[in-house]
Amino acid sequence: MLILLNLLSGVSLLVWGTHIVRTGILRVLGADLRAILGRSTGSRLKAFLAGLGVTSLVQSSNATAVIISSFAAQGMVSLASGLTIMLGADVGTALMARVLTLDLSWLSPLLILAGVPLFLTRKQTRAGQTGRTLIGLGLILLALHLIVEAAQPMMQGTSVRVMFSALTGDTMLDALVGAAFAMLSYSSLAAVLLTATLASSGVISLKVALCLVVGANLGSGLLALMSALPQNAAARRLAVGSFAFKLLGAVIILPFASLLARALPVIISNPREAVVGFHLIYNTVRCCACLTMVDRVAAICRRLLPDRPQVAGELRPLHLDPAGLATPGLALANASREVLRIGDIVGVMLENVSELLRRNDLAVARETMRMDDDVDQLYAEVKSYLTLISREQLDEAESRRWTDIISLTINLEHAGDIIERIVSDIEEKKISQRLAFSEEGLGELDDLHARLVSNLRLGLSVFLNNDLRCAEQLLAEKERFRDLERVYSHKHLDRLAGQSLRSVETSALHLDLISNMKRLNSLFCSTAYPVLDAAGALHETRLRKRSLDSLHTKE
Structure with missing residues (x-):
């Protein structure tokens, strides 16, 4: 035996x-x-x-x-x-x-x-x-x-010979x-x-x-x-x-x-x-x-084995190669490419929001809400792919990258949900009632929207390149956006006091849009924090921000 x-x-x-x-x-x-x-x-x-x-x-x-x-x-x-x-x-x-x-x-x-x-x-x-x-x-x-x-x-x-006799x-x-x-x-x-x-x-x-x-x-x-x-x-x-x-x-x-x-x-x-x-x-x-x-x-x-026709609206990951899982660095690179693809879809959804602010197009609204399903699908695929990467095989830098990827994936998925909610509100409160924003209100929303698109692109660039200067710029943009959100909210209330008809009709939607855009901006700017943390610059940046806030308060 x-x-x-x-x-x-x-x-x-x-x-x-x-x-x-x-x-x-x-x-x-x-x-x-x-x-x-x-x-x-x-x-x-x-x-x-x-x-x-x-x-x-x-x-x-x-x-x-x-x-x-x-x-x-x-x-x-x-x-x-x-x-x-x-x-x-x-x-x-x-x-x-x-x-x-x-x-x-x-x-x-x-x-x-x-x-x-x-x-x-x-x-x-x-x-x-x-x-x-x-x-x-x-x-x-x-x-x-x-x-x-x-x-x-x-x-x-003899027992062995009997065993192998079969x-x-x-x-x-x-x-x-x-x-x-x-x-x-x-x-x-x-x-x-x-x-x-x-x-x-x-x-x-x-x-x-x-x-x-x-x-x-x-x-x-x-x-x-x-x-x-x-x-x-x-x-x-x-x-x-x-x-x-x-x-x-x-x-x-x-x-x-x-x-x-x-x-x-x-x-x-x-x-x-x-x-x-x-x-x-x-x-x-x-x-x-x-x-x-x-x-x-x-x-x-x-x-x-002929190719099966792809189901309409079905989106599949392009970069999540199972063979790359044996090489952690390669698997992380694959996941990063797929996350950037999610970012591109979110960017298209944002561009559609700009169009919906200006004109009442129900087809664009429905297509934008459907695109959130694509974001959810890719989010699930990336998350599943990342869980298959053995964390024990990752060195310190790769572990940080793994965390950055999953964090951005979650943030983009949340961003997709917020944009879907924005579009749903526009459909319910603007398109169905054939309303339009006031000229001043539309200008403010356009300004915030343009900053959102810019910050999304900058955030994806920071994620891709880990550039410290861009990360600091992104954090500054977050603060600037927050200040503008306050200013534009106050201006809208002033227009309401002036009994502007269009402002009154779209007031609830206008304020909800500003609030949701602020949340989106926070998600897009969050890629700056890991880079600043790694560079040891986050503490210094926060001290500088507190000093500026205190000066503004005194003024």
């Missing part, structure tokens, strides 16, 4: 090691790898080599599949180019399996010894994540050694077991390494090992297919096409498993080398042959 536990712990350590390497590489080089894949779509050869190279670094064709699926979902890569990259990724996985099955057990303690202090002392830096990757590589090599050590005494017991003879069953293990471990690489190690120890026959390897390839394709299901048709087409290539290869090669199992030992006597060599040759030949069918398979996938 203890020996079996040792074997299972070795398998678990192998799976964990591949996970650490994959996440470590993505955190260090995630943005660079995405850029490489994005620039490689110009030619088939570049796309194939990019898939091969990126997967060799990440050690996971599944990670490459997630990145390319997100590209396809956003229309950033064509289906043919995406399929070519995925074929290169399959060859990259096979190459890494060959490298990791070399006798590198002596390297394991060196990698762990170098990686642990580097990771613990500089955890939140690129150097720390590089240390994490070294630890993962060391654990993979250590796990392979432990599996070999545990498998040797197990072969002396994996002898049935080609389809063996392939399904290989696919299941690849899916459970989320790594076809781990499945192939384990299979090669068990074959070298005599736990399984060479024929079983070959079937398990083919099944592991199928398992990685199924994983990509499952990951793409929640995405749009473009991402699903890519996953279906990639799986079709793997399935075609399995259908062709599995009937010859027995023949290959007899022929391979003649060429490669070591079972471990034979399994890994078969994996590399099989994937290379299969992928090179499939390159000639990329366009045909892409056309079939388009017919099977």
Whole structure:
């Protein structure tokens, strides 16, 4: 029983090691790898080599599949180019399996010894994540050694042979077991390494090992297919096409498993080398042959999975790439871009308010209120995306940025609600009754509205650039707006005292508009505070403001 536990712990350590390497590489080089894949779509050869190279670094064709699926979902890569990259990724996985099955057990303690202090002392830096990757590589090599050590005494017991007897003879069953293990471990690489190690120890026959390897390839394709299901048709087409290539290869090669199992030992006597060599040759030949069918398979996938027409009024996020979540800095940049998009929608809503102040257009009012649904939808998407970012992986600056993004997102959502309320009041109290503001009142509202638009743009600029001077200007604009709100409220009351008919008819709406505009301005100007806090200038700014207030009071 203890020996079996040792074997299972070795398998678990192998799976964990591949996970650490994959996440470590993505955190260090995630943005660079995405850029490489994005620039490689110009030619088939570049796309194939990019898939091969990126997967060799990440050690996971599944990670490459997630990145390319997100590209396809956003229309950033064509289906043919995406399929070519995925074929290169399959060859990259096979190459890494060959490298990791070399006798590198002596390297394991060196990698762990170098990686642990580097990771613990500089955890939140690129150097720390590089240390994490070294630890993962060391654990993979250590796990392979432990599996070999545990498998040797197990072969002396008859119970072990009985346990593995189910994996002898049935080609389809063996392939399904290989696919299941690849899916459970989320790594076809781990499945192939384990299979090669068990074959070298005599736990399984060479024929079983070959079937398990083919099944592991199928398992990685199924994983990509499952990951793409929640995405749009473009991402699903890519996953279906990639799986079709793997399935075609399995259908062709599995009937010859027995023949290959007899022929391979003649060429490669070591079972471990034979399994890994078969994996590399099989994937290379299969992928090179499939390159000639990329366009045909892409056309079939388009017919099977056509684009669904977008529901009228439905707005989807453009920048919240799930593949970016593995790299916190990239994920925060994606969220920032989507928040700026929300800001643009709020800006359009504000422009519509200006039009509604001047003329009674019911269609514009209804469209503006509908746009608040877009703001709410994107707000929910950004908030959900931010919760998926691991806060433990963020350094101090990234944590502040995370807070700034969620704060601005909440403020813009509140701004959308306020604008919807403003438009609803205009529709009820002005449009439906065919009223108009007085000339003086409209001028005041136009002035406040123009300042609102300017402060929204300035606030988004401060959020984007963290410019201290702009932040100070934004805070000064907030105070100026507050003063104007008082002045214009008093002027409106003076007009009421003068019995101005238009002022009387629109009095309640006019005062509500000024009050709501003040609230909007406070939300737009709130982006200044994090920048001033970070620069240590907020306290000084508040002291200066109190001094000016006291001077105004004395005057």
